């Protein structure tokens with residue numbers, strides 16, 4: 021990471037559940053996201069032997085992960101894991117683990133330990149059980165995304181059994197999102213739940229574009245995560261949600 025600008029937002033609104041920060045350019049947005057995560061990880065490493073970072077996939081967060089890969093941190097003491105994953109092989113170019121490998125796990129961050137959610141020869145039930153074991157260590161930071169339909173992690177509006185998944189005591193669940201357009205061609209997934217998000221010391225939502233800004237504002241006008249699952253990011257008890265937005 022090199023010093024390019026001060027990473028200051030051009031506008032911010034700090035409420036009790038959400039701290040919304042708006043950046044003018046994609047470059048400032050990426051830089052600010054990386055600085056925020058690096059600061060949280062540094063703080064965690066000062067207090068504990070290892071730090072834990074959970075990451076989302078999708079098309080949005082790559083530039084933040086690229087910037088973070090250059091952060092001077094004790095990466096060999098950092099565990100990187102996923103918020104959610106499509107039921108694909110971990111090296112599939114459409115998997116979230118492929119995105120994390122390609123954008124974060126090089127440069128300084130190459131020394132991090134990476135836990136994929138899928139592994140060749142493992143059933144989805146075994147994969148979820150392993151994820152739930154690893155989740156006994158509370159995350160220091162969770163990076164969330166939001167789809168155009170208001171989903172977060174792999175919890176989609178209209179998902180069959182969504183109410184039970186939202187109430188699950190387990191940090192990870194398997195998901196069958198057949199019939200949910202937001203899941204694209206990957207209906208089988210593993211997802212973090214509110215129970216998995218709650219213990220995180222920090223939550224960061226990365227979004228871009230006018231549509232997502234308006235959608236997030238609409239989400240903040242209500243509290244029902246069945247209608248817009250992104251609401252779980254600020255209705256789940258625990259850390260205040262930090263949102264970084266740019267056009």
Ligand SMILES: O=C(O)[C@H](O)[C@@H](O)[C@H](O)[C@H](O)COP(=O)(O)O
Nearest residue numbers: 076077078079080165166167173
């Ligand atoms: O596997 C996934 O699909 C992601 O982890 C997902 O939860 C993502 O964060 C949102 O879909 C936003 O995706 P975009 O950034 O592409 O809109």
